[in-house]
Structures are given as structure tokens and as C-alpha cells.
Amino acid sequence: MLSIKNLQAEIEGKQILNGINLEVKAGEIHAIMGPNGSGKSTLSAIIAGRQEYQVTAGSITFNGKNILEMSPEARACEGVFLAFQYPIEIPGVSSINFLRTAINERRKYNGLEPIEATDFLKTMREKMELIKMDKSLTSRSLNEGFSGGEKKRNEIFQMAMLEPTLAILDETDSGLDIDALRLVSEGVNKLRNKDNAFVVITHYQRLLDYIIPDFVHVLYKGRIVKSGDKSLALELEEKGYDWIKNEVEQVNN
């Protein structure tokens, strides 16, 4: 589904990604871990189409299409979704209208008629129920004045509404309380099927107890330096990153 080959990228002349290779197939869950500043959010932003970063080498294909050439909105319509690490507040834009517009633009892209108002409301109720999101949040401006956890939950709610084929969750667990973490994880598990895939960026093994990854990757200095199964996350939880950093330094020397 997603195939990243030798991806290199920079911002303001500063190299951040140094040749990322990643293959994600339908039905899989990949976890990406790694120290602060290693490039995890940069990678997800580049997949979603943020233009500020300059891709200097490599390729990203999604379902066989080169998405580096596509606008962010086209990628979203193709089925890519990014749950932001720091969702931005958009005062004055109603959450409901925003969601309806997003859904309809995607439907239009796929040659479908706009969603019926009743269907929209019904889906909204179901998905809110799924992650127990407070109804009052959708009647407010998008993320405006939301608490940290509410913003994260709203990202997952949007994901549930948009039903992407590839969802990248950038530290969605940070800021969620214990119950919310469980609900959000359960939500993800319910949305999971053989045709979609998840890339979960996290610092904490705990999330991976709920959302069980098929692969765990460690990103360090803009490179995936280690990959393994879910036991790698446990090992990291126990030992930290130093041993991996050491391994990398040794190879470099």
C-alpha cells in the first residue's frame, strides 16, 4: 500500500530525513518509535503533503501512485490520513461544517454525490459513540479551546468519519488520559480491517499493548535504524535508546 524508498528531505537547508525505507501492506499495523527530534513528525508531514519540507531524493508511492506529486488534499482523497501530534485550532470554523465539507470533497473526488444530511448525522453519532466523544465538542469551532486530550480524541473522531485506507497517528496517545487511551485504541481496533493500514508513532509501549503492531521501527537521526516485531518495543521500554544509538555509532565508525 505504502512504499517509501530512500526518502531524504530537508528544511531550510537542514537535512532531516536521511534515506527512509518503509513498506506498509494492507491489514498491517506499523509502530514507529525513536528519540525526540529524530524525524518522526517530519516523515508523517511529508507523507501527508506538507510543502515546507523539501524532498531531495527518494520516492513515496501509495497504492502504486507517486504521491509526492500530489497536493495534500488529493492524497487525503486517495485515502491518506494524518492525526497530528499538535492539532491546530481554527477559530470560527464549525467542526460539523468542516467535517461535512471534508467528506463531500472526498466523495466528489471519487465521483459520488454529497452525503445525505441524515446519513451524515447518523454516521457522526455512531463514530462519536465509538470513542465516547463529547457531543458538545462538535458544536464548537474546530479545536478552539479544546484541551490537549480533546484535540487528540477529535483527530481520531475525524479519522473514523473519513475512513482512510492509511492512517498515520502521530503521538495520538500523548495527552490522553488512561480511559481515553483505551477508548481510542479500541476505536482503532474496530476500524481496522484487511484493507486498511495504520502507522502509529509513539513513545510508549503502553499504547502497543492495546494496538498490537505487526512491526516496530526505530527512527534515529532521520533513518530507520532497527526494525522488529512487538518485542522490540518492550526491549526499548526496558533499555531505552542508548544501545541502539551505540550500535549506530559503531557502524558509522
Place this chain on the structure above:
Amino acid sequence: MNLQEQIQHDFRKYLAHENNDSSEIFAQLRHKAIAEFEKTGLPNIKNEEWKYTNLRNISSLSFNSSSDISNNAKKLLNENSLNAIKANHLVFINGRFYNDLSNIIENDKSIIISNLETERKNNSVHLEKHFGKYAKIEGEGLNAMNTALLNDGVFVYVPINQKVEHPILITNIVDATEFNVLSQPRNLILVEKNSSVQIIENYLSTGINASFTNVVNEIFVDENAKVEHYKIQQQCGESYQNNFTQFFQNTSSNINQVTLTLDGALIRNNLHFYMNGENCNSLLYGFYLTEKNNHIDNHTRVDHASPNCYSDEKYKGILKDESTAVFNGKIIVHVDAQKTNAYQRNQNILLSETATINTKPQLEIFADDVKCTHGATIGRLDDEQLFYLQSRGISKDSARRILLNAFADEIAERIKIPELVQILEAEIEKKL
């Protein structure tokens, strides 16, 4: 002939026929005003209040005072989207009142909705008492010019304890199809105790020639009276406008004023409030959308001359292309005006590198127990907000429009007449 000479010439012409109307107060005022105009002249950029707005283009124009109107004006009137409002509609073209094109639906009660010229012929006591009492001419060349040679305008009198059911819609059209047009509307609106009225001033234009609309509004709002006042400016092409509005408020009066400036080559608004009694409420909101080389200048002045009054001001602008906007908001808290609450904000979004905004809040506070805040922001559309919307599948164009509409919404919310909100939305849709 430049404008200054033209005014003097027109005044001599007026003098030749003066005995027609020498009986009344207008004559006296006209004489005083022409003297003031000759002394003060047109404002120029050496005047601190006119530093950013240059009337050079206007002062060198010559105008023709033809009274013929073309079919274009009638067409414009018929297509006017405000026609959908059930209103007392008064139509002025090139400053003259057109009774046959107007439709006054509430003239039954003691309420007077008419034109100034009719009221003048009736030797109105209201004019005697109020006309020229609020809009200052000393040092105000353009007000003096209007007073000396005013065409006509709306006269409204709402007696005590009355509510005008339907809005009063004043459509001012300049028809510059044949010649350059000078139009000088003059409106006087009197709202007595406990009464209320909604007023819409609508400015339109047609024709390829230049026009200068020089308006003076005097609005007297007595105790506990309520006025909703909307100004919609959408004159196109080479049209210039100076719009002076003075509200004079007595105790516990309420004003909600919204100015929408959507088109015009050069517009200068002077919006003044004078709080003559306690517990007055004045809300003033504005939205301007500028493009090409439009120049839009909003000068506002709120005189907190009495204690316990509240004013809230918010002006927002979106600037495109090489356009320029000016915002200058003056709040004057007089010596005795304790417990004043005055708020003012100006926010701008620049959509191009070449657009310019000059914004300046001015607080002059002479009382000690007051709450005043002000602030101005100038920014661009937020890239991160755009990206967020796009990342959900919304096209860049829609995302821009969503954000700009959200920006304008705060002003739109202050408009209680849905048709006006629609005009605003349509204009944003069209231009952005």
C-alpha cells in the same frame, strides 16, 4: 475647473436663485459653510488626519451637474440584491430623490420617512432644531462643502415610543454614464425617546466616468432609543466617496453600527459617536475587502463624554493586490466619563505582498476610572491552518475561503438582516 473652483462656481449659481429658499435655515447655514469651505479647503496629506489618504485625484476632477439619468441606473436599481428586503425604500440618484422609484411603506403613523427637500418646504420645526447641529463644519472642509451645496437626502423622524417595523433602506446611486458626477447626499435621522429604527445606507454606482459622493449623516438618538445602522459600500470603477456620520446619543441609548466596504476606488469613512448621557451603548463593527488599487480608509471616533458608557469596536479587513487600507480608531474619554468601558480591535489579513495597511489606535483618556483596551493585528492566512484543512481532503481554494469566511464571520454575526449577510458572503465568494 478643479473641485474647489467648481464648488465656488456652483455656490455663485446657487446665490443667483437664492431668494427661492432664503426663508429658511438652510440659507444661513449655506453661507456659513461656504465661508468655512473657502477658509479650510479640501483636506490634504499635511493634515495629520489625512496623512494616508490623498484626495489629489478628486480635487483635480471637473464635474458636470447634469440631472439626466441613464437606463444603467435603473437597471442597477432593479438588480440590487437588497430589493429582497421588505423595507421603506428611498432612492437617490446623483444626489436627487426619485419618488417614483422609491417605496415608503410606513408613512401612516406619526413617523416621518421622507426626503429633506420635502421637509424643508414644510418649514419643519425638526430641521430648525436639529439640522447642522451635530456634524461639525469648522475645520472640516468636506462637511462644509456638503452643507454649502447639499443636494438632498433622507429625513426620518421617529416620535417617542415608536418602532419602525421595517428597515429604512437608502439607496444612493451615482450614474457616471455620461459625465463625472458629484453627489452630496445629506441625511438627517431623528429617533426620539424609547423608539427604534433600522437604517441601511447602500451605495452603488454605474458608468465609466468618475464620481465623488460626499455624504453627511446626522443621527440623533434620544434617551433609551435604539438604532441599528448598516452601511454597505459597493461603488465600482472610478468612484470616490467621503462618508461622514455623526451619532449624537442621549442617556441609555443603544447603537449597533456595521460598515461593510466591499468596493470603491477610494473611500474615506468618518464615523463619530458622541455620548451625551450616561449608560450609552455603542457597537461599531466594520469589514473591508479591498482589491486592485482600492484605497479604503476608516476613521472612527468615539467621544465618551459621559460616565458609565460602553463602546465596543471591531474592524476587520482582507486586502488583495496593490490595495491600501487605513484604520484609525480614536477613543476619547472625557474628564468626567468615569466607569467608561471601551474596547477596540483591528485585524487584517494581507493576501498579497503588495497590499498595505496603516493601522493606528488612538486613546485619549482624561478620566481615571476607566477600562480601555485596543489592539491591532496584521497577518497572512495561516499556512498550518490551511494545511490542516487540506490534509482532510479540502481543496486549497475551499480551505482559503473557509478561513476567510471564518475571519469575516465575526462581523457578519453582528448583522441582523440576513440579506446583508448574503451580500457579504457573495462578495467574499466572488473576490477570494
